[in-house]
Amino acid sequence: xxxxxxxxxxxxxxxxxxxxxxxxxxxxxxxxxxxxxxxxxxxxxxxxxxxxxxxxxxxxxxxxxxxxxxxxxxxxxxxxxxxxxxxxxxxxxxxxxxxxxxxxxxxxxxxxxxxxxxxxxxxxxxxxxxxxxxxxxxxxxxxxxxxxxxxxxxxxxxxxxxxxxxxxxxxxxxxxxxxxxxxxxxxxxxxxxxxxxxxxxxxxxxxxxxxxxxxxxxxxxxxxxxxxxxxxxxxxxxxxxxxxxxxxxxxxxxxxxxxxxxxxxxxxxxxxxxxxxxxxxxxxxxxxxxxxxxxxxxxxxxxxxxxxxxxxxxxxxxxxxxxxxxxxxxxxxxxxxxxxxxxxxxxxxxxxxxxxxxxxxxxxxxxxxxxxxxxxxxxxxxxxxxxxxxxxxxxxxxxxxxxxxxxxxxxxxxxxxxxxxxxxxxxxxxxxxxxxxxxxxxxxxxxxxxxxxx
Amino acid sequence: xxxxxxxxxxxxxxxxxxxxxxxxxxxxxxxxxxxxxxxxxxxxxxxxxxxxxxxxxxxxxxxxxxxxxxxxxxxxxxxxxxxxxxxxxxxxxxxxxxxxxxxxxxxxxxxxxxxxxxxxxxxxxxxxxxxxxxxxx
Numbered sequence: 185x186x187x188x189x190x191x192x193x194x195x196x197x198x199x200x201x202x203x204x205x206x207x208x209x210x211x212x213x214x215x216x217x218x219x220x221x222x223x224x225x226x227x228x229x230x231x232x233x234x235x236x237x238x239x240x241x242x243x244x245x246x247x248x249x250x251x252x253x254x255x256x257x258x259x260x261x262x263x264x265x266x267x268x269x270x271x272x273x274x275x276x277x278x279x280x281x282x283x284x285x286x287x288x289x290x291x292x293x294x295x296x297x298x299x300x301x302x303x304x305x306x307x308x309x310x311x312x313x314x315x316x317x318x319x320x321x322x323x324x325x326x327x328x329x330x331x332x333x334x335x336x337x338x339x340x341x342x343x344x345x346x347x348x349x350x351x352x353x354x355x356x357x358x359x360x361x362x363x364x365x366x367x368x369x370x371x372x373x374x375x376x377x378x379x380x381x382x383x384x385x386x387x388x389x390x391x392x393x394x395x396x397x398x399x400x401x402x403x404x405x406x407x408x409x410x411x412x413x414x415x416x417x418x419x420x421x422x423x424x425x426x427x428x429x430x431x432x433x434x435x436x437x438x439x440x441x442x443x444x445x446x447x448x449x450x451x452x453x454x455x456x457x458x459x460x461x462x463x464x465x466x467x468x469x470x471x472x473x474x475x476x477x478x479x480x481x482x483x484x485x486x487x488x489x490x491x492x493x494x495x496x497x498x499x500x501x502x503x504x505x506x507x508x509x510x511x512x513x514x515x516x517x518x519x520x521x522x523x524x525x526x527x528x529x530x531x532x533x534x535x536x537x538x539x540x541x542x543x544x545x546x547x548x549x550x551x552x553x554x555x556x557x558x559x560x561x562x563x564x565x566x567x568x569x570x571x572x573x574x575x576x577x578x579x580x581x582x583x584x585x586x587x588x589x590x591x592x593x594x595x596x597x598x599x600x601x602x603x604x605x606x607x608x609x610x611x612x613x614x615x616x617x618x619x620x621x622x623x624x625x626x627x628x629x630x631x632x633x634x635x636x637x638x
Numbered sequence: 639x640x641x642x643x644x645x646x647x648x649x650x651x652x653x654x655x656x657x658x659x660x661x662x663x664x665x666x667x668x669x670x671x672x673x674x675x676x677x678x679x680x681x682x683x684x685x686x687x688x689x690x691x692x693x694x695x696x697x698x699x700x701x702x703x704x705x706x707x708x709x710x711x712x713x714x715x716x717x718x719x720x721x722x723x724x725x726x727x728x729x730x731x732x733x734x735x736x737x738x739x740x741x742x743x744x745x746x747x748x749x750x751x752x753x754x755x756x757x758x759x760x761x762x763x764x765x766x767x768x769x770x771x772x773x774x775x
């Protein structure tokens with residue numbers, strides 16, 4: 185197998201991690217093990233969904249972001265915002281206010297990526313018509329889901345729509361627009377404010393695209409704090425912001441559940457939260473569900489409003505976004521002014537295709553089927569002696585996972601605490617050896633902390 | 639390598655669990671995804687047939703490096719006319735079964751389409767045996 189480096193934004197801070205197994209137990213791709221008392225993420229299996237971060241009781245899992253000051257390496261500094269960012273703020277903070285504060289942070293341009301949805305909707309309709317034999321179509325919207333399909337459902341990769349998501353379309357639009365104004369490539373810096381870890385990974389190691397169109401990523405909670413702090417500090421000089429920024433209901437709803445599925449005809453399903461998505465993908469793979477035209481699949485509960493970097497409660501954020509959408513719908517002018525992005529529509533649609541998404545299964549035990557069969561037989565033998573209660577005390581999420589790790593040479597049978605006791609009783613290992621094994625899994629400090637006698 | 643799974647007649651909520659188990663095994667053995675898909679689709683159809691028509695059954699899976707051989711045997715009413723059952727759209731499923739989205743009469747033809755070899759034998763009032771063979775290369 186070719187060795188590719190996969191960038192992941194999710195990082196374990198070893199000094200903070202207490203090796204408690206919460207993250208290990210919730211990881212939908214079983215990518216986490218506890219070694220030496222801290223969580224260890226397998227880069228090949230991680231899909232950047234952020235479930236581990238949500239489960240961590242001590243905030244030891246963080247989303248690594250680019251240094252903010254790097255934006256000043258560019259003359260033209262574009263902030264691409266997800267519409268959900270605007271939903272994070274209290275009702276009395278207007279969109280114009282938020283835009284202005286972001287400009288005060290140092291950006292020269294601000295653009296909400298969901299302004300590009302019409303370009304994508306149009307291209308998607310044409311794509312589905314042209315490639316009808318590849319039904320059901322799976323949206324390329326959520327990078328965590330694209331990666332999930334690559335590693336766990338390799339047979340379904342051909343169903344992923346080979347079109348850029350709105351972030352990339354927006355990045356391309358702004359780059360072209362500024363180039364047309366006479367700025368050089370190297371003068372333009374495009375930064376995406378992300379609500380989740382998966383979008384960072386998508387920028388750093390894109391799937392289906394040679395290079396990313398985005399120069400850097402800034403975490404949404406960072407921008408939220410900066411903007412809100414600045415607004416609170418400048419309370420005296422409350423400016424009036426009568427003007428608002430027009431966004432259609434289609435655009436505002438795009439990142440919320442059913443934002444895409446509602447736009448296409450035929451049988452379209454919208455599924456959010458990664459375990460729900462896995463359940464549906466299983467059925468799709470078995471052809472238990474047929475006759476579906478379009479699948480909108482998102483890793484987070486309530487889609488991007490539930491992103492790991494969202495600060496506001498997702499239900500309240502959605503309420504705010506819906507209010508904004510309804511307001512514009514009621515107050516939109518009779519004749520909508522032509523938007524700048526519409527002038528670039530044909531250029532953007534010519535460049536909207538992405539390459540085929542390649543499978544990279546994490547499930548196969550070995551490339552050689554003969555070897556894989558031998559390994560499977562060994563796993564089945566090991567499973568007979570493991571207790572089958574999935575306690576996690578060996579540092580693997582399930583007995584099956586430990587058995588697989590053992591066969592792959594990544595773990596020892598004796599990591600199982602049940603086996604340790606049995607082997608000690610039968611005199612096959614000494615109590616000291618048993619203790620040393622536990623220390624390897626859980627780290628020395630875990631055993632130093634507790635003094636049994638007072 | 640051999641695996642055996644039981645199939646419960648009449649329990650539609652569990653229909654597909656045996657096929658899903660086989661799918662997991664084939665993925666671990668690094669079988670080509672297209673062959674996995676064909677195999678699992680045919681097994682799922684066969685499994686649903688047992689659930690919809692028989693009292694009970696089981697699925698025996700034998701995998702060697704060349705092929706996967708699956709025998710699905712059930713105790714049930716059997717099929718009086720196999721040729722008729724092999725026609726698309728022919729179904730003896732009850733209206734209740736059809737309401738659940740099963741029983742469109744595509745089962746056996748779909749199994750045939752998704753397998754390299756399919757053998758079927760049946761005795762009325764005793765049961766049905768379906769053998770599905772897919773080659774792995």
